[in-house]
Amino acid sequence: MQRPALTLLAASLMLAHGLACAADAPTTIPAAAVQTAEQLRDKALHDDTAYKTVESLTTEIGARMAGGANDPRARAWAIAKFKALGFDKVYTEPVTYPLWVRRSEHGAIVAPFPQPLTLIALGYSPGTPKGGLTADIVQFPSLEALKAADPATVKGKIVYIGYRMHRTKDGHDYGIGAGIREDGPQVAMTKGAVGFLLRSAGTDANSRTPHTGVTEFSDPAKAIPAAALSNPDADQLERVLAYGKPVTFKLDLDCGIEGQYTGYNVIGDIVGSKHPDQVVVIGGHLDSWDPGTGAIDDGAGVAIALGAAKVIHDLPQHPDRTVRVIAFANEEMGLWGGRAYADKHAAEVSKFQLGSESDLGAAPVYQMSASVKPQARGAIEQIAKVLAPIGVVYDPKRPGGGGSDLSQMHQKGMAALSLDQDATYYFDWHHTANDTLDKIDPAQLAQNVAVYAVFTYMAAQADGDFGSAPKAFAGDGAGE
Amino acid sequence: MQRPALTLLAASLMLAHGLACAADAPTTIPAAAVQTAEQLRDKALHDDTAYKTVESLTTEIGARMAGGANDPRARAWAIAKFKALGFDKVYTEPVTYPLWVRRSEHGAIVAPFPQPLTLIALGYSPGTPKGGLTADIVQFPSLEALKAADPATVKGKIVYIGYRMHRTKDGHDYGIGAGIREDGPQVAMTKGAVGFLLRSAGTDANSRTPHTGVTEFSDPAKAIPAAALSNPDADQLERVLAYGKPVTFKLDLDCGIEGQYTGYNVIGDIVGSKHPDQVVVIGGHLDSWDPGTGAIDDGAGVAIALGAAKVIHDLPQHPDRTVRVIAFANEEMGLWGGRAYADKHAAEVSKFQLGSESDLGAAPVYQMSASVKPQARGAIEQIAKVLAPIGVVYDPKRPGGGGSDLSQMHQKGMAALSLDQDATYYFDWHHTANDTLDKIDPAQLAQNVAVYAVFTYMAAQADGDFGSAPKAFAGDGAGE
Numbered sequence: 001m002q003r004p005a006l007t008l009l010a011a012s013l014m015l016a017h018g019l020a021c022a023a024d025a026p027t028t029i030p031a032a033a034v035q036t037a038e039q040l041r042d043k044a045l046h047d048d049t050a051y052k053t054v055e056s057l058t059t060e061i062g063a064r065m066a067g068g069a070n071d072p073r074a075r076a077w078a079i080a081k082f083k084a085l086g087f088d089k090v091y092t093e094p095v096t097y098p099l100w101v102r103r104s105e106h107g108a109i110v111a112p113f114p115q116p117l118t119l120i121a122l123g124y125s126p127g128t129p130k131g132g133l134t135a136d137i138v139q140f141p142s143l144e145a146l147k148a149a150d151p152a153t154v155k156g157k158i159v160y161i162g163y164r165m166h167r168t169k170d171g172h173d174y175g176i177g178a179g180i181r182e183d184g185p186q187v188a189m190t191k192g193a194v195g196f197l198l199r200s201a202g203t204d205a206n207s208r209t210p211h212t213g214v215t216e217f218s219d220p221a222k223a224i225p226a227a228a229l230s231n232p233d234a235d236q237l238e239r240v241l242a243y244g245k246p247v248t249f250k251l252d253l254d255c256g257i258e259g260q261y262t263g264y265n266v267i268g269d270i271v272g273s274k275h276p277d278q279v280v281v282i283g284g285h286l287d288s289w290d291p292g293t294g295a296i297d298d299g300a301g302v303a304i305a306l307g308a309a310k311v312i313h314d315l316p317q318h319p320d321r322t323v324r325v326i327a328f329a330n331e332e333m334g335l336w337g338g339r340a341y342a343d344k345h346a347a348e349v350s351k352f353q354l355g356s357e358s359d360l361g362a363a364p365v366y367q368m369s370a371s372v373k374p375q376a377r378g379a380i381e382q383i384a385k386v387l388a389p390i391g392v393v394y395d396p397k398r399p400g401g402g403g404s405d406l407s408q409m410h411q412k413g414m415a416a417l418s419l420d421q422d423a424t425y426y427f428d429w430h431h432t433a434n435d436t437l438d439k440i441d442p443a444q445l446a447q448n449v450a451v452y453a454v455f456t457y458m459a460a461q462a463d464g465d466f467g468s469a470p471k472a473f474a475g476d477g478a479g480e
Numbered sequence: 481m482q483r484p485a486l487t488l489l490a491a492s493l494m495l496a497h498g499l500a501c502a503a504d505a506p507t508t509i510p511a512a513a514v515q516t517a518e519q520l521r522d523k524a525l526h527d528d529t530a531y532k533t534v535e536s537l538t539t540e541i542g543a544r545m546a547g548g549a550n551d552p553r554a555r556a557w558a559i560a561k562f563k564a565l566g567f568d569k570v571y572t573e574p575v576t577y578p579l580w581v582r583r584s585e586h587g588a589i590v591a592p593f594p595q596p597l598t599l600i601a602l603g604y605s606p607g608t609p610k611g612g613l614t615a616d617i618v619q620f621p622s623l624e625a626l627k628a629a630d631p632a633t634v635k636g637k638i639v640y641i642g643y644r645m646h647r648t649k650d651g652h653d654y655g656i657g658a659g660i661r662e663d664g665p666q667v668a669m670t671k672g673a674v675g676f677l678l679r680s681a682g683t684d685a686n687s688r689t690p691h692t693g694v695t696e697f698s699d700p701a702k703a704i705p706a707a708a709l710s711n712p713d714a715d716q717l718e719r720v721l722a723y724g725k726p727v728t729f730k731l732d733l734d735c736g737i738e739g740q741y742t743g744y745n746v747i748g749d750i751v752g753s754k755h756p757d758q759v760v761v762i763g764g765h766l767d768s769w770d771p772g773t774g775a776i777d778d779g780a781g782v783a784i785a786l787g788a789a790k791v792i793h794d795l796p797q798h799p800d801r802t803v804r805v806i807a808f809a810n811e812e813m814g815l816w817g818g819r820a821y822a823d824k825h826a827a828e829v830s831k832f833q834l835g836s837e838s839d840l841g842a843a844p845v846y847q848m849s850a851s852v853k854p855q856a857r858g859a860i861e862q863i864a865k866v867l868a869p870i871g872v873v874y875d876p877k878r879p880g881g882g883g884s885d886l887s888q889m890h891q892k893g894m895a896a897l898s899l900d901q902d903a904t905y906y907f908d909w910h911h912t913a914n915d916t917l918d919k920i921d922p923a924q925l926a927q928n929v930a931v932y933a934v935f936t937y938m939a940a941q942a943d944g945d946f947g948s949a950p951k952a953f954a955g956d957g958a959g960e
Contacts, residue, residue, distance in 0.1 A: 059719045062595040115542040115773075118913065207687060208772075208913040232916040236773070239539045239917075292688075293595075293716070433598065433688040436712040437719075 027376040027464030029383070036461075037386050037454045040311050044450035045390070050307030051442040053081060054300055054362075058293040058437045065290040066330035067099040067261035074286050078266040078302070078327045085306060086313050087268030087325070093344060095329040097336040099261035100124055102290060103254040105227060107197075110134060110248040113240055117233040119197065120291065121253045122181060123214035123333050125226040128195070132252030133158075133225065135194050139241055143180050146187050155192035158249050159184070160241075162234055167203045170367075171360065171423030174430075177201025178213065185215045185226035195251045196226040199234035204428040208232050211431040212289050214333045225253045263287075263329035265337045268306075270313050272460065274320040280459045281324045281355040281414075282308060282452055285331035285338075285405060292435030296426065300440060300448070301358035301403075302327045307445075308452035312460075319460035321353055328405040331359065338405025342412050346470075349413040354459040354466045356417040356452070357403025361430075362440040363422040364391055364447045369398035371476050372415045373467025380417075380466075383458050390447055392419075401478030410473060415466035418478065419451055507856040507944030509863070516941075517866050517934045520791050524930035525870070530787030531922040533561060534780055534842075538773040538917045545770040546810035547579040547741035554766050558746040558782070558807045565786060566793050567748030567805070573824060575809040577816040579741035580604055582770060583734040585707060587677075590614060590728040593720055597713040599677065600771065601733045602661060603694035603813050605706040608675070612732030613705065615674050619721055623660045626667050635672035638729050639664070640721075642714055647683045650847075651840065651903030654910075657681025658693060665695045665706035675731045676706040679714035684908040688712050691911040692769050694813045705733045743767075743809035745817045750793050752940065754800035760939045761804045761835040761894075762788060762932055765811035765818075765885060772915030776906060780920060780928075781838035781883075782807045787925075788932035792940075799940035801833055808885040811839065818885025822892050826950075829893040834939040834946045836897040836932070837883025841910075842920040843902040844871055844927045849878035851956050852895045853947025860897075860946075863938050870927055872899075881958030890953060895946035898958065899931055 029037075057077060064074040075092070082090040100123055107119040138157040140146040146159060161184055165177045178201050185196040200211035210230040217223040229237060241247050266286060272278060284301020288294020305325045312323055328337030338357075345352075354372070368387060370380045377396065384394035401407050402416030410416040429435045459466065467473075509517075537557060544554040555572070562570040580603055587599040618637040620626040626634075626641060641664055645657045658681050665676040680691035690710040697703040709717060721727050746766060752758060764781020768774020785805045792803055808817030818837075825832075834852070848867060850860045857876065864874035881887050882896030890896040909915045939946065947953075 055719070059716065060593045062593070062716075113540045113542070206914065206916075206918050207689075208916065209688060232914070232918050235918055236539065236542075236916070239535070434686065434712070436686075436688065436716070438686050438712050438715055 024375060025464060027379040027462050027466060029379050029458045029462050033458055033461035034382060034386065037458045040453045040457055041386060041390065041450045044308065044311050044453045045446050047307060047311055047446060047449060048442065049310045050303040050445050050449045053306050054295060054303035054440060055437060057299045057302065058295045062293045063290045064286065064288050064294060066097065066263055066287040066333055068290065071263055075264055075266055078286055081306065082266065082268035085310050088271040089269040092264035092266050093341065094262050094264055095337045095340040096260055096262045097330050097333065098257045099259055100333060101255060101258050105255065106252040107227060108250045109240055110250050112243065112245045117237060118208045118210055118230045119227040119233065120210040120212045121255045122212060122226045122228060124217065124257065125215060125253060126223045126256045127253045128225045128251055132250045133194055134248060134250045137241065137247045137249050143184055143187065146184065149191065151191040154188065157193055158195035158197060158251060159188040159193045160197045160237065162199045162238055164199060165201060165203050165427060167424050169422055169424050170420065171426060174201060174427055181213050181228065182216050185224060186217050189217065189222055189224045193224060195224055198228050200228040200230055202231065202427050202430060202432065205231050207434065209432040209434050212291065213431045220257065225251055227251065227253060265329050265341055266327040268325045270309060270318055270323040272320055272322040273318040276322050278321040278351050278353050279324045280321055280353045280456050281326060281406065282456055283326035283328060283357050283406065284359055286327040287330050287332055289332055289431045291433040293437065294435060295437045296361040296435050296439050297430055298331065298359045300362035300445060304358045304445065304448040304452055307449035308456055311453045312457050319457055321460040323456055323460055331405050335405055335408060338408040341405065342408035346412045349409065350469050352409060352414040352468050354415045354417065355402050355406045355409055356419055357406040358448060358452065359404040360421040360423055361426040362445045362448065363426065364444050365419045365451045366391055366393065366422050367395055367420040368392050369395045369418045370400040371410065371473045371478050376464065376466040379462050383455050386454050387451055390450055392451060399476040399478035410478060413468055413470045413472040415468045417455060504855060505944060507859040507942050507946060509859050509938045509942050513938055513941035514862060514866060516795065517938045520933045520937055521866060521870065521930045524788065524791050524933045525926050527787060527791055527926060527929060528922065529790045530783040530925050530929045533786050534775060534783035534920060535917055537779045537782065538775045542773045543770045544766065544768050544774055546577065546743055546767040546813055548770065551743055555744055555746060558766055561786065562746065562748035565790050568751040569749040572744035572746050573821065574742050574744055575817045575820040576740055576742045577810050577813065578737045579739055580813060581735060581738050585735065586732040587707060588730045589720060590730050592723065592725045597717060598688045598690055598710045599707040599713065600690040600692045601735045602692060602706045602708060604697065604737065605695060605733060605735055606703045607733045607736045608705045608731055612730045613674055614728060614730045617721065617727045617729050623664055623667065626664065629671065631671040634668065637673055638675035638677060638731060639668040639673045640677045640717065642679045642718055644679060645681060645683045645907060647904050649902055649904050650900065651907060654681060654907055661693050661708065662696050665704060666697055669697065669702055669704045673704060675704055678708050680708040680710055682711065682907050682910060682912065685711050687914065689912040689914050692771065693911045700737065705731055707731065707733060745809050745821055746807040748805045750789060750798055750803040752800055752802040753798040756802050758801040758831050758833050759804045760801055760833045760936050761806060761886065762936055763806035763808060763837050763886065764839055766807040767810050767812055769812055769911045771913040773917065774915060775917045776841040776915050776919050777910055778811065778839045780842035780925060784838045784925065784928040784932055787929035788936055791933045792937050799937055801940040803936055803940055811885050815885055815888060818888040821885065822888035825889065826892045829889065830949050832889060832894040832948050834895045834897065835882050835886045835889055836899055836935065837886040838928060838932065839884040840901040840903055841906040842925045842928065843906065844924050845899045845931045846871055846873065846902050847875055847900040848872050849875045849898045850880040851890065851953045851958050856944065856946040859942050863935050866934050867931055870930055872931060879956040879958035890958060893948055893950045893952040895948045897935060
């Protein structure tokens, strides 16, 4: 029994060693694949599939708020577009979420200087009582100041926070602006406020197009109406407040949650020729906010992913692994599509070779980072080398989060990239009526397509994986 | 009898000669006045009266459409402001005009791709039938193309003209854009169209803030509803039209003329110390369009005139001639205030030494021209010399029109200047919701105040006149 035992031991040692060897072997991308990726890159820079796709979506469908009248029309558009582009499989997966409806919104200073102000209700805001609610404004410079406030100063009032976002290439100021939008109403509610206003989380200092976006309430039954003023209207409110007299405001919102809705992620696969069960996943989200036509957020992302898949599909041979494009449902009101997808596919996370979603507009990708196993760093460097000539700088120190919806698969353990777009002007138009096709430069959009085509193809052809496994990247700080 | 006859002849010859001498003597500005004007210029560059004035008007009153709820509030504000600034006389003169009312406006493509488009009704447009009117769109590239069109192609349709304005320093493209807005509906009406749409007469190519403005109908009883699409919405309509399918549009305007209204020009005089009956007149118009707060159009003009008068008022001694500031009523719907003023004061035109109104925003004056008698050219050159250090170039070849409302006094024979402001960005915001205080740079506004203070004071102190007389400048091409 020793022998067998020894044999078994040896065999198990050998197996372990073999596995360790496979796990330790650096992932590399074959020279032929690198060469093809370079060709894909150069072809994508002159391919107009993505631009025509976002033009088609924004022109034929326009705004497509999750659960709204255009939700099924957008889905039908996406299914038809995936099929027309030649995907081997096109299918949908359900996504269920609370249905939020916007009908109308008005705001006005009642005293001391009566005048309307331009505002927009936040997603998940309840409506006001019919005919509006009227209360005095109490102003805070920041969320922290509101958190520190004595509830007696807030009770019965409409809270206003006037944080002013500034343009930056990485868009980091949105963290503060969106933080006020997401958390401010809840904090105001707990202190007894009857309404909440913020200066729009947007960098268009001189445009009267307020920025909507989702907010959150721990207890929807106690939620208070919440809306964003355009930047010039916030300036105006602050000027009126500066007179030092009580400022009375009338807020009249007709909106709210009305039951549930089931939408669908729309998914297309170019099935892998060698490893059809292994998947490189890219995408964008199909829903948009309602005032614009959802060109930069996120028609562009859907179009970039479809454009990248198209140039790969047009190769003489399908790549080794499956290329999957997902047009997610309802990203805007809380990553509903991304969470549904990750919940459904968590058990298969090891089959997801690498993923990244495009959801920061249509300006060029300038920076790339990755969350992968150490043995795949060389392959990431190979990808970066192909992307360097089109302006992408690889930062090996930062993690890669996978983008908005795909951050959820990354949290489950999927290896992921961050492909950072230049966000300098993105927050001028984000979540406003100004999110329209004219904001997209076709050449800049094509650069994105090239980036996605290159990384997708190279990951699909890699010898080895990037380290996806359950919870493989927990605590990397990305995708959270 | 010969002698007396000879004496009379000689006397009459001498008188004629004397008059001719006075008329032929060059108008000059005394050295002391030039020196004071230089001091006024330098003081005005650091005086914030104008900025505080336009801030007060736009903050405390906001939009002030002629005949609307804010019309009497704006008038009361103006009277109080003139008095607070120390004018010797503050008074009003009535201006009666058709009252046009805007309640709501909506537009939507019904087919082939249903979606709302952002538009704004034009001043004097009638409303649609309740519930809107629905018709197919017929597109024309220009007003000329519409004029040349076979009525059979237009009858029963909604005409759309898509002329795209471009930014220029002198704003000349507005001539074409405003021409389409003013004349297009009338031409469409005569060919049997049921509605009229234009691409906004504005240079903000990427902003969903449509530009309103007045239109004209020869027969109001036959007028058709007319509105302007924002530039991105015009782009969208043109993309949909490019599919080559019939495009059905629903236009729903609730607006129209409802009787007459009597508003008032608000006038303030700093009474001249030597020639109180001789007047240098400056001003702006108090009314604005309704979507913005009328900061650049024309709170700035009123503020510039008041700021200039203020620094003159603060001199140790009143100037020789009267300085008059007029805040005109209802410029926007057809120079109603300017026409009423000119009709009332035509007989006194010779008493108007020189005039100019500010109504092209708040950017710096870069060019000056004049319609004056030849003997006053030297005085104009003296004024130009004081203005040259602050960036004003004198063009002796072009006439001076006096500005919008004061063009009407110029047509009666008043000597007038044109003080051309840099209009590069003016038509981004003009007649839109984006006409708000943030568009005004205080230093640029102060440059305007300096220009107005200098010319006003120097004209008030001149030895001699500038040639105002009934119809003195007929046919100079200015002010028409």
